[in-house]
Amino acid sequence: MIRFCLNGNWIEEHDIDPNWTVLRYLRTNKRQLAAKEGCAGGDCGACSILIGQQSNTGSFEYQAINGCITLLGSLHGKFVVTVEGLKEAEQLHPVQQAMVEKHGSQCGFCTPGIVSALTALHFNRLHNQQGPVTDHDIHIALSGNLCRCTGYRSIMDAAHAMFDYPAPTEHSVINRSAVMQFDPKSNTQAHTSYLEKDGRHLYVPQSEQELQQLLEKYPDAKLWAGGTDLGLEITQQFKQFDRIISLHQISSLKAVTHSQKEIRIGAMLTYSESESVLAKSFPSFVQLIERIGSRQIRNLGTLGGNVANGSPIGDTPPVFFALNARLVLSSINGEREMTIQDFYHGYKQTDLKKGEYLKAIAIPKLSAQQSLHVFKVSKRKDDDISAVLLAAVIEHEGEVITDARIACGGMAATPLHAVKTQQALIGKPYTLSSFEQASDVIVQDYSPIKDVRATKEYRLQVAKNLIIKTGLECLGGL
Template identity: 45%
Template sequence: MIDFYLNGKRRQCADVSPDTSILELLRTQLGQTGTKEGCASGDCGACTVAIGEPDVSGELRYHNANACITPAYQLQGCHLVTVEGLSRGDALHPAQAAMVECHGSQCGFCTPGIVMSLFTLHEEQRRCPAPLTQERLEAALGGNLCRCTGYRPIRDAALSMDQYPDTHPVWADDPELAANIVTLRQNTATTSEFASQGHFTAPRDLAALRELKRQRPQARLVAGATDLWLETTQQLRILDDLIDVRQVAELNTIEETPEGWWIGSAVTYSRLEPLLEVHYPTFAHLMHRFASSQIRNRGTLGGNVANASPIGDTPPVLLALDARLILDGPDGERELPLAEFFLDYKKTALKDNEFIRAIFLPRPSCDQNLKVWKLSKRREDDISAVLAAFAWRQEDGVMRDVRLAFGGMAAIPRRALGAEQALEGQPPCVKAFEAAKRSLRDEFQPMTDVRGAAEYRQMAASNMLERLHLMLVAASNQNTDAEVMLDAYAH
């Protein structure tokens, strides 16, 4: 049984299989067909919906999400808003009215998803008014594709929403809605077995999760589901034994220590971004090209690591920063460096009954440098062809503590140990970097796939090292404004 609110009305859905998505539930059981299926992989945004969850004060906070890859059971104790729930009779919501007046809809297939992303942006503006910068606009709409190429009128609609009457849905008048959802969440048992077919279990604490992994070590863990759900939508696999870790309290904490931060494996990217912006602005800047707001609102750092994809965006950065992991399970916890976690393609050091509890992000020293560069076919919401993360210090004119990590260059995310050795203790000179590039060619045998040939990846990785070299030379010449290539961002 899934117990939630849909456009202000309580709904209870029984006989739902564990691998049912929100999109499937809406279209096949609830008759809400305004939400469309485009790619079924979280890439196009046509299926975008808004999910409201209470914050610590009990106020509902709405975020956009891809209905095609979000488990329906994660609606338990939430408020789901679809495009059908925005207007007030014939009076359109400002997001809808602006799209109409600016002619932002062409064929119309993608329009419901775009409207829902604009709705969450409008809600954010209502709660915390701020200038709608190009950066914020890209973050809000980067996960929505319009194949009719209507982006200018869509942008105009987004920028003009505040000029329309603040028409809000009828359900927004209900003073009890937020309190009812809070109560619904509180009444959910500590460990809830929701599914009538198979298992979809949502533990609320670490002890319950450990026990579930002891009983069912073969069960798949699900947090944001932004990659796992592709197994059912793209590969048609049956996911009938799932443990949802999103509600586990201990996995949702960010614990600060003098040495750094332990980030719970269920912490979403959206929650992590403020910390990165303060302490690792380069890492935070990568988040603008990490998937989309729909994905960042659901996906987790722990999931990106556990997925062990050779082209995942965050593992190379974490390797360059010398991150560590706590692995946990019914046999107890253990700690290991991230560099020892990845064993082979999609193989990790996790035992069958273990899970990632937290990721340690060391506090940067005042003289530490970090550069992260990503190559992908699509600027937003795309996986890397090659991603490079370089960390180092400069001391007395030479490079120290050099860590060079790459994604897309091997079966696992990996550090380039030979290239690091070639640069360690050396000035940023041509000779040192030529030696590093030669070592790089010997260390990696990249894959060839749809994102790039092996030769392209090898050349790209070498050019990224050369870019670092040229930037260091420019800095040593006090030409601090020099940039070697155009920045891959509009802002």
Template identity: 40%
Template sequence: MTTPRPIRFVHQGQLKAVSGLPPTTTVLQYLREHARCAGTKEGCAEGDCGACTVLVGELDAEGKTVELRNVNACIQFLPMLDGKALLTVEDLGGSADLNPVQQALVDCHGSQCGFCTPGFAMTMQAIYERHQAAGTRPERQELADDIAGNLCRCTGYRPILDAGERMFEAPARVLDREPIAQALRTLRDDPSLHYEAPSRTGAPQRVFAPRSVDELAALREAMPQARLVAGATDVGLWVNKQQRELGDVILTGRVDELRRIDAGPDGALRIGAAASLEDAWAALTARVPALRELWLRFASPPVRHAGTLGGNIANGSPIGDGAPALIALGARIALRRGASRRVLPLEDFYLDYMKNALEPGEFVEALEVPALRAGTRLRGYKLAKRYDSDISAVCAVLSLRLEDGVAREARFAFGGMAAIVKRAAKTEAAVNGRAWDEAAALAAAQALREDFTPMTDLRASAAYRERAAANLIRRFWLETRANAPLAAESASVWQAINLQRSVA
């Protein structure tokens, strides 16, 4: 194993070297308690409110410039910053020299109590930088989608969205990334991170961040009991909310091979297990536009920037939204242990509640998604109490191929209906090989009762889940029937509201 060393990253224009702090110290704790940067606030400590939003910068693949993404500092562990740059609200500008984002928030009265404002400013800075680099301006709805991970409890979002539009009217003033890039280039020569320090309870704890998939495979095989951590968007809550000890940790986020998304000549996708949720969903949606709404409603942008699709799949939550989409697409999961590899259909990976087919020392290497066959109809539906950034009560991704009006290859995957995400086998059988008409949709809805016995919990009752899931099958038929199919936006509450406004 490598020699232990400090965590090294760029902050406030300087190279920082941190040692001695517990490995599960969050970036937020470091900022407020050790770096004395109190502009970043703590709200929920679980990645929901966005008060702690910061920007994390990494060199692009060519090492030429710095890519910035907004993430939640409260669920990012400090070792995850190794080799990266950290920017906070203190980096934007002082009271005597506000930058366009800050000035727009002032001019549009986008702040009252001010607690959430630093987080909004950081998210808006990320938006500003992205669009200035591309020479574009976001539509108001795009701004709303981008700030979905930041909550305001007193101002309301209208003046904040006004500020998001106003910030592009001032003379352009982007962050100077070249000094950051130069500093990050010096960190590329550092060896893979091996960090050791007492845990929060005083027990010895080690963190490893391998740089290659072979190094990761060797570490995982040698340390099968170590905790694999990708984006910590779930594991971070174990520490913050449940006060759990993680033991030794292996981070996957520095393995470039696992962050790649490759398209095959046949249109298939291979999504590395450490590719971010944002990048993975963008690639999926580019090929299957019907998944776009599911993408936008899958957590918030800061969570999607930090979390990974591979981690979401490996976690195996029965209410996760990634698995239904991938199972409906016929995805396979690539597993590795040492030098050995195997591939399974994703639906075979889940065995029981929070139990999967991983063997000791094995890890998820990639997700393989085949191209859709001609004639395939697919829709993704999410039902939740809140539209943005909420956990599904029911998630359904329904796919079938139509051949001369006959349903073939139905793949109906549901989350929230059982102890695991799974296909509705009897429901699929009820439609396969028969004309795709209203009678087939009704038969499928009835068969659904034989596939699932949903439970009642805080998100929904069993009766609601059963009825809503059956209704989604009917909606799927309405949107894919041969005669006068219903446009997807016709069932959108937002489209209905906009229509009412236009009529008024």
């Protein structure tokens, strides 16, 4: 059985297919029809809904997520709000009222998702007592919402105007004092929550100990982190998984610890949560994270999932390569650590053994002589897959380059170090000409394929240019 609060009402479910997404459940079981399926891949935002939960700082906040790729089992213990829950009696929510008066909707297909995304921005802005929103804030909030017919000017106008209307002080669904009143029966169960139907199972362990026991018993079970990639196998490839283990309730997998030498990040930390964790030590990494998917995707997707997925086009692994990150793998038999470059064996092949899971990522901090540079090249700025992603850590002593670690994604079956390019930099003068000369060596490190995103020649030229851009950034030329 799983338990969650939907539009102010606590719900318990047990006889539901574990492969059902939140969107399918809302439309099929609860007849909440505002959220819609557009792309079934987390790209268009028509399925956006609100999830409320405690933040890392202890405050209550709402996040917009894509219901189309979120498993129903992931809702356990959370508060779910659809646009049907925003209206109080005859009073529209300020976001809804602004959308009406600023003519923010034409056909209306995308409107509920846009309202959900803006409501998250509205709620968190008010309750964190932050100032007026900027166009940049609105762009980030709406980066995962596609509107084909209205045009974004009127939607932007509505986003600015939503703060002009009086906020509902005692909204029965989204007001903080209301949602924090847990149903007496909603206390976290001592045993693993689950769904079961027609021989299929989904488990929601509450601790790593429970997770380890489940993996010992079911070593072939699918581990579900954010589901932003695995969810597509259900919605677009129509796969059905017999056993799924959802990791979202295990708090220790979100733990973050800082030491003098490193930051250790729990594998279940989402992209959105990682932004504040990494901002001080790795600002260029955060700039990359802000371009991964959309805000809805970043609210779901996890750093560990991106690493363990094994995709050659994952955006974060090349950065972890350049930073010399180590992975902490765990099972019922204990823990082991390994460097991330030893983790990948081939396309979608990793060193994870049966019964193991990725627990944490240990990232060494940069010294005063080191700098991190990250560049993503894609056809769109937001919500797009990179054709080439390059990450580089450059170290210099005085006027000499003493170390270089460069890694690229999208250039091979796995992320790879540019070994010969690195060697071409080490020991050379800390000048732009050194980077220009080393850029010619990149063709010796990679032999990329041609696909829908780019040709081999384009990828090599881009990688070469990014080596030069790294030099420009190092030397203050950008």
